[in-house]
Structures are given as structure tokens and as C-alpha cells.
Amino acid sequence: MSGKDDKHHTLQTRLIHLGRAPEEYFGIVNPPVSRTSTILYPSLDAYEDKDWKYRYARMGNPLSDKFECAMAEIENGHAAISTPSGLTAITTTLLAFLKSGDHLLVTDSLYPPARNFCDNVLTRFGVAVEYYDPLIGAGISGLIRDNTAVIYMESPGSATFEVQDVPAIVKEAVARGIITIADNSWSAGLLFRPLDHGADVSVQSCTKYVGGHSDVNLGVSVARTPDLYKRLKKTALDLGVCAGADDLYLALRGLRTLKLRLRQCGENAMTVARWLKGRSEVQKIYFPALEDDPNHALWQRDFSGTNGLLSILLPPAPKAAVRAFVEGLELFPLGSSWGGYESLLQPQYLKTCRTAVPWKEDGALLRLQIGLEDPQDLIDDLEQAFAKFEAASA
Numbered sequence: 209m210s211g212k213d214d215k216h217h218t219l220q221t222r223l224i225h226l227g228r229a230p231e232e233y234f235g236i237v238n239p240p241v242s243r244t245s246t247i248l249y250p251s252l253d254a255y256e257d258k259d260w261k262y263r264y265a266r267m268g269n270p271l272s273d274k275f276e277c278a279m280a281e282i283e284n285g286h287a288a289i290s291t292p293s294g295l296t297a298i299t300t301t302l303l304a305f306l307k308s309g310d311h312l313l314v315t316d317s318l319y320p321p322a323r324n325f326c327d328n329v330l331t332r333f334g335v336a337v338e339y340y341d342p343l344i345g346a347g348i349s350g351l352i353r354d355n356t357a358v359i360y361m362e363s364p365g366s367a368t369f370e371v372q373d374v375p376a377i378v379k380e381a382v383a384r385g386i387i388t389i390a391d392n393s394w395s396a397g398l399l400f401r402p403l404d405h406g407a408d409v410s411v412q413s414c415t416k417y418v419g420g421h422s423d424v425n426l427g428v429s430v431a432r433t434p435d436l437y438k439r440l441k442k443t444a445l446d447l448g449v450c451a452g453a454d455d456l457y458l459a460l461r462g463l464r465t466l467k468l469r470l471r472q473c474g475e476n477a478m479t480v481a482r483w484l485k486g487r488s489e490v491q492k493i494y495f496p497a498l499e500d501d502p503n504h505a506l507w508q509r510d511f512s513g514t515n516g517l518l519s520i521l522l523p524p525a526p527k528a529a530v531r532a533f534v535e536g537l538e539l540f541p542l543g544s545s546w547g548g549y550e551s552l553l554q555p556q557y558l559k560t561c562r563t564a565v566p567w568k569e570d571g572a573l574l575r576l577q578i579g580l581e582d583p584q585d586l587i588d589d590l591e592q593a594f595a596k597f598e599a600a601s602a
């Protein structure tokens with residue numbers, strides 16, 4: 209499917225060829241967008257052949273195959289399913305491995321809408337959901353019950369970027385036959401590979417760096433083994449989960465520049481983070497790539513680089529000062545999502561979505577997505593907005 213047997217090349221080179229098949233399309237470089245629902249059969253025998261390759265677009269089609277093969281290779285898994293969003297990758301995967309009566313352990317730092325799914329949907333179907341301290345490591349063993357079926361991880365975590373000891377958690381899970389799922393959106397599959405550490409499924413929001421241009425909603429769920437994949441694929445078929453053709457096309461295109469974009473966003477974030485560290489307007493900065501971040505050692509052990517995400521905690525201040533800062537920024541418009549080419553700011557409200565480790569900080573927590581702008585322009589912009597914050601705090 210991908211550039212054939214080019215496993216001897218580095219991932220940087222393979223990213224250029226993954227999920228392409230010019231020979232299938234008259235030499236056309238990129239696999240065409242196949243917008244379809246119906247797929248015609250040449251005969252009744254073909255229709256009745258259970259192994260007939262493409263039956264109906266929702267069940268799998270040439271473009272979804274290309275994308276899934278590419279992502280499975282990047283994540284070093286057996287095979288993948290594509291989903292219409294990162295959130296459906298998470299929900300489909302959880303539904304694949306849970307049943308009524310099961311106990312689910314979930315990191316407290318997970319993506320908040322995934323938490324809503326656990327609290328609002330899984331509990332309704334009789335799954336006992338328990339949140340754990342993201343930094344628990346091997347201590348997870350103390351929370352495991354006889355009916356624990358799945359341990360869910362996200363590393364680094366949403367908003368505060370706690371780096372989890374994935375190898376230690378997986379080790380405890382494997383010893384007891386528990387399925388492990390890791391949200392790997394932060395690394396885009398390039399900076400960390402949970403499956404290499406024994407995790408069973410790696411899920412990603414490809415809306416983020418893989419798409420990379422703020423114009424795609426797409427998810428992927430990569431299984432480590434054929435059996436795990438079968439379970440995932442069956443669940444996706446039962447739920448009717450499938451990704452849109454244009455999104456698959458754009459995500460495949462995003463792969464070609466993924467490494468460059470990720471590296472540059474990471475470098476820019478490092479430059480901005482170092483500058484932020486010296487500022488009196490910043491009470492705390494959350495960025496595991498900084499040497500004195502409490503997560504730095506584990507991040508350095510397991511990750512090969514950083515992305516462009518960081519959060520800052522402002523000192524306690526009147527709402528008007530926070531508003532003056534947020535609305536005073538020119539290059540950080542207020543918006544959800546990350547991983548695109550442009551910088552963004554999103555306020556975080558953790559008091560309502562942390563229970564295992566309650567959020568006790570005063571002061572506004574703001575997540576910055578550092579994009580591909582000139583970092584000096586970003587710093588200048590932050591500096592002028594901090595002046596507005598100070599003026600409104602006085």
C-alpha cells in the first residue's frame with residue numbers, strides 16, 4: 209500500500225511515500241478523492257463473496273485504506289481504522305473493549321470531551337469509570353480491580369501536559385490481561401509510539417498536526433495486533449463510523465510535511481517558552497521540553513521532540529485584566545484545536561474536569577498553540593498584551 213518495502217528508510221523519508229500508489233492511478237501522484245457511497249459488483253458471485261474487497265464506501269474504500277495503512281506504519285501497528293473525528297476514534301475504541309460491568313481506569317488529564325463520553329455515556333451502559341492521577345506510574349496496580357478491562361492514557365495530558373510513565377502502566381496492565389489505550393495526538397505519531405511500549409491501541413486526532421491546516425476533522429485508531437484490529441474494525445462497522453473522503457485526502461497530504469511542521473512548531477514553542485519563563489506576568493508555564501519542568505525527565509526519556517503546545521498560568525488578577533490580555537493579542541486569536549499552521553489561544557477551565565487531582569490554582573490558565581509565524585513576532589505580541597494585562601491589573 210505504502211511505498212512498498214521501504215522499511216529500511218527512515219520515517220522522514222517514508223512519510224513522503226506512505227499511503228501512495230501512483231501505479232494504481234495511471235501515475236497520478238496523490239491517490240484521488242474517491243467520493244462515493246455505492247460500489248458496483250460485477251456479478252452475483254462477487255456480491256456473495258464475503259471477502260470481496262470493497263463492498264460499500266462506509267465499510268472501507270481505496271482512500272481510507274491508503275490513509276489507514278500510512279498511519280499504521282507511522283505508529284508501528286498492525287492496522288488502523290479511520291474515524292470522522294479524533295473524538296470518535298476514542299469513543300469507538302472504548303466501546304470496542306468495554307462491556308457492562310467492567311471497570312475503566314482513565315487518566316485525570318484526558319481530553320475533556322472524552323471525559324464527557326465516559327461520564328455521560330459509558331456510565332449509562334454500566335461501566336464503572338475511575339479517574340487516576342496521570343503521574344501514578346506503576347502505582348496504577350493499586351487501583352486495578354478484578355473487573356478492570358481497560359486502562360486509558362493520554363500523554364502528555366490535555367492543558368497541563370503531564371507526562372505519563374506509559375511503559376510502567378502498560379507493564380502492570382499486561383501482567384493482568386488489561387487492554388491499554390493511549391491518546392497519541394500530542395506526538396502526531398512521530399515523537400512517541402505507545403505501541404512500541406506494548407500499548408494495545410494508539411488513538412489520534414488527525415485534526416491536529418496530521419491535517420495541520422485547520423480544515424479537517426479526522427481521527428485514527430491503530431491496533432497493535434490482528435486480533436485487536438478485528439475487534440476495532442467490527443465495532444466501527446457496527447457503529448457505522450467512517451471518515452469523509454476529502455478529510456482523508458487532506459490528511460494524507462498533510463503527512464508529506466508533517467515532520468517539518470511539527471519540528472518548526474516545536475522550535476518556535478521552545479523560543480517562546482524560554483522568553484515566557486522570565487516574565488513576571490507568568491505564574492507558571494506548562495511545557496515538558498523546558499529543562500526545569502517537573503515532567504522533563506520522563507519526557508526526555510520517552511519522547512524524541514516537542515510539539516508547539518504550552519500553557520501559561522497568569523497570576524490571580526481581575527477578569528478585566530485577563531480579558532485585556534486575551535483580547536489584546538493580535539497573533540493569538542481565541543479558538544479551539546491546535547496543530548494547524550497558525551497560533552491560537554484557548555482558555556482552560558480545569559476546576560470542572562479534574563477529580564483525581566483537583567485543580568487548585570488561582571489565576572487564568574491559557575493554552576497557547578504556537579504556530580509557524582516568526583517567533584519574534586509572537587513574543588512581541590505577547591509582550592504588548594502583557595502590558596495591557598498589567599495596566600488593567602493596577
Ligand SMILES: *Cc1c(COP(=O)(O)O)cnc(C)c1O
Nearest residue numbers: 293294295319391393413415426
Ligand atoms: C482535539 C483532541 C481530540 C479530539 O479530536 P477531534 O478531531 O477534534 O475530535 C482528542 N484528543 C486530544 C488530546 C485532542 O487534543
